[in-house]
Amino acid sequence: MSKIFPKSANALPLQIVLFIVVLAGVATAAVTYYATPKYLRIGYEPVQPVPFDHSLHAGQLGLDCRYCHASVEKSATSSLPAAQTCMNCHSVIKPASPLLAPVRHSYETGEPVPWVKVHVAPDYVYFNHSVHVTRGVSCVECHGKVNEMTTVYHAKPHSMGFCLDCHRQPEKFLRAPRDVYNLDSPTLAAQGKMDEALAQIHQWKVKPPQSCSGCHR
Amino acid sequence: MKRKFDHPAPTPRALAGPNYWRSLDEFSGAPGFKAHLEREFPAGASSLEGVDRRQFMKIMAASFALGGVGLAGCRRPEMNILPYGRSVEYTVPGLPLYFATAMPLRKSALPLLAETHQGRPTKVEGNPSYAPHGGASSLLAQASVLDLYDPERATGHTKDGRALDAAAVNDLLASIHQAYAGNGEGLAFLADESASPTRARLVAQLRQKFPRALWAEYEPVQDEPPVQAALASFGRSVKPLYRFAKADRILSIDADFFHAEAGSLYYARDFAKGRRVAKKDDPMNRLYVVESAFTLTGSMADHRLRLASSHMLAFTAALANTILGTEMFAPLAQGLDLNPAWIAECAKDLVGHAGKCLVVAGAHQPVQVHVLVNAINAKLGNLGRTVDFVEIAPAGASTLAALATAIKGRAVKTLVILGGNPAYNAPADLDWVALQQSVPQVVRYGYYRDETSAHAGIHLTATHYLASSGDARTVDGTIVPVQPMILPLFNGLTEVELLARLAGEENPDPYAQVYTTLAHLTDGSKKAFEKFLHDGLLEGSAYPPVPVAFDPQRSASAFAKNPAFVPLSLSNLEVRFATDHKMDDGRFANNGWLQECPDPITKISWDNAILVSPRLGKLLGIAPRGSQPQVARVEENEFDTGKEYAHLGELTVDGRKIVGPLHIQPGLSNFTVVLPLGYGRSVTGHVGTGAGFNAYAVRRSDAPGFATGASIRVTGRRQKLANVQEHWSMEGRDIVREANLTEFDANPHFAASFGMESHTPPNLGTEGERRPGETDAAYLARLHGGNPTAEQPSLPRGNSLYETPNFDGLHQWGMSIDLNTCIGCNACVVACQAENNIPIVGREQVARGREMHWIRLDRYYSDGKADAAPFGA
Structure with missing residues (x-):
């Protein structure tokens, strides 16, 4: 065989x-x-209808974030400015720039400027801007150094692990209230003021949820 | 591990006390019900209708493959953020704004606060500025938001099927104004009732401009006592406003003032004030109800008597004889067959609380009953105390019957139908559709393209009240604004604008019209008007009570011609037409939230049913039976594993027939058949079409509330009803725990003495409970024997693993429902659905126990005694 x-x-x-x-x-x-979001999301940089330059407005000119994102301290959404807000300055500065044509059109007709969403929280996640910024979480923690971006891109992964990093140890990421909108400022922890951060957490009852239903509700 | 308890012998109360049950199958202990109880899930819970899980996988294979293998979801779709062009005042994106408005319904309105998100109304609450409602709203108000977004509403103006734009509509209305300029001969209007002062002003102008035009009003359901009764009793055009809070003893004669009467919310809130018992020795009102149907009011009664609606006159006459101490009304009471002790005791109780009691009669009852009730209230000194009378404008409108006569006489060339739906709900003897078709030009103004629009050449689209400018009066006369939350969708017209255009007003804009009306009532300033809009009411505009005196001489005229007393039997049944809890008169038929909401009494969703009493059910041979084990078992159940299989019955009234499912409803008068109105719509959206049968088909214009001479034939066929009454039935738990006021005063914690909880060891050991004022350290020390870090408590602390938290936080939330004042109106069920965006699932899925409501109201029946035969059979 x-x-x-x-x-x-x-x-x-x-x-x-x-x-x-x-x-x-x-x-x-x-x-x-x-x-994972680290690869898939970071670097997403869509073309916007108006080439708005954050590094010019927020960086060089030093406009506060809240001048345009006015509802960030009051509402769940940070809101994009109405064309009227742009026109406050641009009716005088560069009033005839062809790049600003969509803004002028929107101001005149009421039709919105179709800005493209960069950061999207899925429908199964609840996120509230106001509760974060009013407790000392700076814009920079989630959005990166927008004041240095010519076009806004996705700078942080926004994965669940990313959220939990901070929710588990908020003291490492908090800033003093006056520094929340100063994107170049270091965190309290980086300044070696851990006791201040802990005092802030105690005083404002910062209790970031770690249970599922905290965000998936 | 199961804990074993030694159950003590049942208490005398448990043996002799009330027995509670949810359905007749449960009451009769039918084997089918027991089998249903023992199943965890209803039959077929795990399969799709017509498709099982395997088939579902096969069908969906392609979709799964596309979703998974095709990597269609790899890159998120590009989304836009669309900010405003110009900022809108007060608007913060993401935060709601609240505006005062009101929901008009017939001759009253509910003041509301509407929540809007960026110009989209999503939810309504009661306006807390209106004190009598205290921020409450009703089932219909909660559900009304959905109608605004109904994709099947009328979506444009049409003439003979072709679309009309806004300019063409204006031209059309102007041409009607032109054509009838002069005296208006040949022009007729048919409108539904309204409480709008602006509409009243415009109608007065129209009548001035077109003196010979006919203005008729028609509402299929009557919710206010007939004004003829007030004229006969007091010689004035007044209507009653009941003060339930001031009444210690209340007798309702077929009046469902928690639902069917105008101002039901007003009265429910007022009633609760006298009903609420917070602590020992608080007083509590007592409610007597005599009724033929089983209503929300009846379910709140302390003493309830089942009596046919057509016998109410005899009952009231007998009561009047007792209270007024006369024999004058004895002929009216002749034939009444009921325990005289009930009337005697009730009369004694009322007389004993003279000036602090109240007798109320249902709006559908004949004038004689209302006159007798006025006489009783006058005799007991209740006028001005527990019932106020307010002046109302004498009715200037013609009736539907008068309009029908005019149409038959070819006197109507143009008919403008404002709202309503006469082709569906006009009395059957008028043959309205033929009448409407005989009119050369019919202009129909309505929110839906319905039965009436189908026979009208021109359909004008109405606005929803949340998209309208207008005004209205609440039941007590307070003027409230109706404010738009959104621009009219589909170019909708408001009724005010339409009338203003027909009247040839210079500025027909509804906002301007309301402003003009209010300018006469306030100081005329813009500020006063803005305050009116902001507050949502005009302070001090309620009708002032007027003093009235009962006039026996004048009232005698009401008894010139009295309805005869007719004994009822299986071959001579009484039918009672009832305003439906959800569909009202049929106007909410395409509202899915309402259709799916179980009826508060029958617990049927998506359908109505011919309601029959258990006695009648037995006589017809459809009552559940066969509970005893037999050799050859014959079982007749209403329910099969939670689904109701109702016998179809054919009901004949005066030769007109309808076929509908027969539902046995405990608590009905023996020979009264209840027909809920508002179902069986033939032309509406796909939600409302095919739900139930149309009870208007057997309704005559001379007997809108109830009629006698009906008979029922059981057809032998059956229909499946989505009845949630048996869903989630449980065995062996004392869910219902009730005690009367005396028992409560003796033991305020009576609820703990029922059932298992009364004798099982506590789940949370008393040792583990935190004592009042105990600090964290002291609590842990007591619990863990002085060592807060110890893993094992040194003290055996009851049987609890749970450390009671220290309840001293700044914000602490709790919710309790006072079942003593809960009338079971179902408003919370739909409010929760609106707030949390809960989907509806449809008739088939509800039948399978898949209703998604987060709040469920159970209805339990009790016969009073554990061994009593139910319903005095």
């Missing part, structure tokens, strides 16, 4: 197992790297 399998086949089970282990490892690594 001839042999069905050659002798070299004896190593085959081990080879198969090894191959599967390596393949699984590569697949896991690939998914971890390529299929």
